[in-house]
Amino acid sequence: xxxxxxxxxxxxxxxxxxxxxxxxxxxxxxxxxxxxxxxxxxxxxxxxxxxxxxxxxxxxxxxxxxxxxxxxxxxxxxxxxxxxxxxxxxxxxxxxxxxxxxxxxxxxxxxxxxxxxxxxxxxxxxxxxxxxxxxxxxxxxxxxxxxxxxxxxxxxxxxxxxxxxxxxxxxxxxxxxxxxxxxxxxxxxxxxxxxxxxxxxxxxxxxxxxxxxxxxxxxxxxxxxxxxxxxxxxxxxxxxxxxxxxxxxxxxxxxxxxxxxxxxxxxxxxxxxxxxxxxxxxxxxxxxxxxxxxxxxxxxxxxxxxxxxxxxxxxxxxxxxxxxxxxxxxxxxx
Ligand code: ATP
Ligand code: LTN
Numbered sequence: 001x002x003x004x005x006x007x008x009x010x011x012x013x014x015x016x017x018x019x020x021x022x023x024x025x026x027x028x029x030x031x032x033x034x035x036x037x038x039x040x041x042x043x044x045x046x047x048x049x050x051x052x053x054x055x056x057x058x059x060x061x062x063x064x065x066x067x068x069x070x071x072x073x074x075x076x077x078x079x080x081x082x083x084x085x086x087x088x089x090x091x092x093x094x095x096x097x098x099x100x101x102x103x104x105x106x107x108x109x110x111x112x113x114x115x116x117x118x119x120x121x122x123x124x125x126x127x128x129x130x131x132x133x134x135x136x137x138x139x140x141x142x143x144x145x146x147x148x149x150x151x152x153x154x155x156x157x158x159x160x161x162x163x164x165x166x167x168x169x170x171x172x173x174x175x176x177x178x179x180x181x182x183x184x185x186x187x188x189x190x191x192x193x194x195x196x197x198x199x200x201x202x203x204x205x206x207x208x209x210x211x212x213x214x215x216x217x218x219x220x221x222x223x224x225x226x227x228x229x230x231x232x233x234x235x236x237x238x239x240x241x242x243x244x245x246x247x248x249x250x251x252x253x254x255x256x257x258x259x260x261x262x263x264x265x266x267x268x269x270x271x272x273x274x275x276x277x278x279x280x281x282x283x284x285x286x287x288x289x290x291x292x293x294x295x296x297x298x299x300x301x302x303x304x305x306x307x308x309x310x311x312x313x314x315x316x317x318x319x320x321x322x323x324x325x326x327x328x329x330x331x332x333x334x
Pocket of ligand 2: 011012137146148
C-alpha cells in the first residue's frame with residue numbers, strides 16, 4: 001500500500017517481438033487493472049542481457065516496448081511506465097536479495113532449466129539469478145499484486161518466499177505480493193503446436209501472431225493453425241487446437257466460452273478460424289495505429305520516459321533507505 005492505494009507491478013522483457021500471448025496473457029490485463037491501483041509497468045531491460053543482445057537492437061526494442069505499453073491503452077500520465085535500467089534500486093536490491101536466496105531454489109526454476117538448455121553456450125550467472133532481479137523489481141515498490149501469465153507463477157512464489165524470509169529476519173520490510181492471473185488468456189498456445197505456449201522466441205513465424213502483424217497475415221496464420229479431425233467446435237482438452245482458438249476468440253471479444261461454443265455450433269473449421277482471425281485483427285489494429293502515431297512523436301515519448309523514471313526512483317528510494325538501514329549499512333552523510 002502506498003498513499004492508501006494498492007500497488008501493482010509488472011514488466012516485460014525487451015527481447016523479440018511481442019506476441020498475442022504476451023498481449024492477452026499480460027498487457028491486456030494491465031490496461032483493465034490500471035485504474036484501481038498505483039501502477040508500475042516496467043520495461044525490464046536489465047533482464048534482457050541474460051541472453052546476448054546487440055546494443056542498438058536492445059535500445060530500439062526497449063523503446064518500442066515502452067511505446068507498446070502506451071499504445072495498448074495504459075495512460076503514462078496515470079501509470080508509471082519506465083525502463084528498469086533507469087532506476088538503480090533494481091540492481092542494488094537484487095544484489096542484496098541474492099544474499100537471502102539459496103542456489104538450490106534457483107536451480108529448481110523451470111525457466112532457468114529451459115533457458116540453460118536453449119543457451120548451453122552461455123549459462124551465465126545472470127540466467128540463474130534472473131528471478132532474484134524479478135523479486136527485487138516487485139519488492140522495491142511494495143507491490144500488492146503482480147499480473148503475469150501462469151508461466152511466471154513459480155517466480156512469484158519465490159518472490160514471496162524471499163520477502164517472507166527477509167521480513168522474518170528484519171521485521172515488516174516488504175509487502176508479500178499476490179499473483180494476478182487474468183480469467184482468459186492465461187496461457188495462449190502455439191498455433192502450430194497447441195501443446196506448447198505461444199512464445200516470442202519460437203523459430204516458426206506461423207506459430208505466433210505478432211502484435212505488429214497486418215490483417216492479411218493474421219488471417220493467413222489462423223487459416224494455417226493446427227486443429228484436429230473431429231470437425232466439431234468443443235471446448236475440451238481432447239481438442240487443444242480448437243480450445244486455444246476459443247480462448248483467443250473469447251479474450252479478444254470478451255465473450256464467455258459457452259456463448260462462443262454455441263455461436264459456432266455447426267460451423268466448419270474454416271469459417272471459425274476466419275472469425276477468430278477477424279476478432280484478433282479488430283483488437284490489434286487500433287493498437288498498431290496508436291503505435292505508429294507515438295513513433296512519430298519523439299518529444300512526447302521522451303518526456304514520458306524522463307518523468308516516469310523520476311517518479312519510479314522516488315518510490316524505489318523510499319524502500320531502499322529502509323532496506324539499507326535494516327541490513328546495517330552505514331548511514332549516508334549528506
Ligand atoms: P520468451 O519466449 O522469449 O521466453 P515470452 O513470449 O514467454 O518470451 P515473456 O517476456 O517471458 O514472454 O513474458 C511476458 C509476459 O507475457 C509474462 O507475463 C508472461 O507470463 C506472458 N506470456 C508470455 N507468453 C504467454 C502466453 N503464451 N500466454 C499467456 N501469457 C503469456
Ligand atoms: N520474468 C518476467 C518479466 C519480469 C516481470 C518482473 C514480470 C521481470 N520482472 C516483475 C512481473 C514482475 C517474464 O515475463 N518473463
